Amino acid sequence: MKNILVAEDETAIRDFVVINLERAGYNVTEAENGAVALKKYDEANGDFDIAVLDIMMPEMDGLTVCKELRKRNGGLGIIMLTAKTQEMDKVSGLMHGADDYVTKPFSPMELVARVDALYRRIAIAEMRSENNFKEEIKSGDFTLNLKHHSLKKNGKLIELTQVEFQIMEYFFSNPGTALDRSAILKYVWGEQYVGEEKIVDVNIRRLRMKVEDNPSSPKYIVTVWGLGYKWDTN
Amino acid sequence: MKNILVAEDETAIRDFVVINLERAGYNVTEAENGAVALKKYDEANGDFDIAVLDIMMPEMDGLTVCKELRKRNGGLGIIMLTAKTQEMDKVSGLMHGADDYVTKPFSPMELVARVDALYRRIAIAEMRSENNFKEEIKSGDFTLNLKHHSLKKNGKLIELTQVEFQIMEYFFSNPGTALDRSAILKYVWGEQYVGEEKIVDVNIRRLRMKVEDNPSSPKYIVTVWGLGYKWDTN
DNA sequence: GACTATTTTGATAAAATTTTAACAGACAGG
DNA sequence: CCTGTCTGTTAAAATTTTATCAAAATAGTC
Numbered sequence: 001m002k003n004i005l006v007a008e009d010e011t012a013i014r015d016f017v018v019i020n021l022e023r024a025g026y027n028v029t030e031a032e033n034g035a036v037a038l039k040k041y042d043e044a045n046g047d048f049d050i051a052v053l054d055i056m057m058p059e060m061d062g063l064t065v066c067k068e069l070r071k072r073n074g075g076l077g078i079i080m081l082t083a084k085t086q087e088m089d090k091v092s093g094l095m096h097g098a099d100d101y102v103t104k105p106f107s108p109m110e111l112v113a114r115v116d117a118l119y120r121r122i123a124i125a126e127m128r129s130e131n132n133f134k135e136e137i138k139s140g141d142f143t144l145n146l147k148h149h150s151l152k153k154n155g156k157l158i159e160l161t162q163v164e165f166q167i168m169e170y171f172f173s174n175p176g177t178a179l180d181r182s183a184i185l186k187y188v189w190g191e192q193y194v195g196e197e198k199i200v201d202v203n204i205r206r207l208r209m210k211v212e213d214n215p216s217s218p219k220y221i222v223t224v225w226g227l228g229y230k231w232d233t234n
Numbered sequence: 235m236k237n238i239l240v241a242e243d244e245t246a247i248r249d250f251v252v253i254n255l256e257r258a259g260y261n262v263t264e265a266e267n268g269a270v271a272l273k274k275y276d277e278a279n280g281d282f283d284i285a286v287l288d289i290m291m292p293e294m295d296g297l298t299v300c301k302e303l304r305k306r307n308g309g310l311g312i313i314m315l316t317a318k319t320q321e322m323d324k325v326s327g328l329m330h331g332a333d334d335y336v337t338k339p340f341s342p343m344e345l346v347a348r349v350d351a352l353y354r355r356i357a358i359a360e361m362r363s364e365n366n367f368k369e370e371i372k373s374g375d376f377t378l379n380l381k382h383h384s385l386k387k388n389g390k391l392i393e394l395t396q397v398e399f400q401i402m403e404y405f406f407s408n409p410g411t412a413l414d415r416s417a418i419l420k421y422v423w424g425e426q427y428v429g430e431e432k433i434v435d436v437n438i439r440r441l442r443m444k445v446e447d448n449p450s451s452p453k454y455i456v457t458v459w460g461l462g463y464k465w466d467t468n
Numbered sequence: 469g470a471c472t473a474t475t476t477t478g479a480t481a482a483a484a485t486t487t488t489a490a491c492a493g494a495c496a497g498g
Numbered sequence: 499c500c501t502g503t504c505t506g507t508t509a510a511a512a513t514t515t516t517a518t519c520a521a522a523a524t525a526g527t528c
Contacts, residue, residue: 022308
């Protein structure tokens with residue numbers, strides 16, 4: 001898990017990237033050009049979450065590698081490294097396929113932040129796509145129907161709004177796990193949402209009013225003090 | 235454990251550094267230049283926690299060594315020694331990779347303090363990252379569930395606050411080990427916390443109330459007189 | 469046994485976090 | 499338009515946690 005493939009021909013930059021990603025907790029595989037990158041990808045049976053590719057490389061340029069990788073795995077996260085803004089303009093039309101790009105020179109913080117952000121997106125997307133296979137998720141007396149967007153408690157239908165439904169989806173995908181507000185916020189409202197984190201609390205309250213036997217002493221949506229909430233299953 | 239690699243070409247300074255680190259309880263390996271440092275690192279199979287590197291050295295300069303070491307072990311602690319502030323400015327852009335730096339001339343106290351601080355950071359970071367892989371830690375009748383943020387004693391749930399939970403995490407990561415207040419303080423409250431060390435005692439008490447069969451004669455959280463506490467497993 | 473250092477304990481005040489309720493804009497359906 | 503629902507914002511109330519303090523108890527030492 002957290003596997004990254006880095007393709008960059010300049011040794012200095014590659015080392016820089018590899019070091020900083022490793023320090024951030026990623027498991028990095030490095031390649032000195034596009035052809036090698038593709039080879040290493042196949043050798044590892046595509047067991048990567050993210051690829052960081054330089055655009056300008058000998059043997060095979062980053063855009064080609066990007067296209068090839070996308071063919072193999074549509075869900076792979078891809079970040080391109082571009083030298084100048086000009087270069088970016090030239091190829092921007094070809095940038096589709098990449099999820100994000102970072103222009104050189106970049107700071108360690110910037111790189112890691114982008115990769116982290118992409119990783120979160122990927123992880124959430126993966127969770128969502130897993131739920132696509134399921135029709136419904138059961139948990140105790142509750143049944144969340146993903147297809148009909150409905151929630152039943154002991155067979156009794158509970159109407160949920162869009163936001164409420166998504167929170168429940170997140171809960172049901174991680175039963176018993178303590179989820180912090182920031183994670184809930186990102187799952188439901190998305191990465192770039194601007195606004196109060198308190199919105200989570202307010203919606204939790206609304207959910208409790210609908211879901212709990214006694215909203216004043218929650219049994220299902222339990223608060224984890226100083227952290228967030230969890231869907232309790234006991 | 236507590237192994238340090240010191241690379242410095244000037245004999246006088248090297249001796250100074252080595253003597254003081256050894257007095258502080260570290261196990262020091264010394265090298266007279268960067269190339270030797272790297273060789274000794276590999277010979278010891280990378281069994282070091284921290285490397286102290288002079289920037290200006292013959293054969294191979296400190297920054298290069300730093301980069302090489304980082305490639306081998308992303309979690310290694312690295313402290314750079316720089317001659318003047320000016321020199322630091324020049325290379326500050328290349329400082330990535332180092333965790334800290336000390337400018338010459340420096341006092342024994344300063345050096346040891348920096349190394350100690352870094353060592354603690356490294357140790358805590360390592361412990362935390364190990365716990366990331368685990369879902370729960372068992373110890374006797376107790377199960378600390380890191381995912382659910384819960385503690386169970388013989389299957390019975392015990393509610394813990396944030397601070398209490400972290401203390402338990404520290405205990406469970408070091409069962410049977412006598413932990414001094416200062417270490418507990420740093421793990422739970424962080425390096426730069428300002429306040430009474432007694433706060434540890436108070437929270438230990440609250441934990442005992444929740445965890446012990448008879449809080450007046452603790453069986454699990456045992457006090458080690460003149461030192462601190464330990465999680466007893468017998 | 470007396471003395472000192474250290475730890476335990478309980479009370480209380482302060483700080484942090486969560487819950488609750490009320491409000492107002494946006495939006496969709498009639 | 500009008501109306502009702504959904505949503506995010508805000509502020510006050512309630513709750514929980516946390517820190518500090520000082521007295522009591524305990525362990526260690528001479």
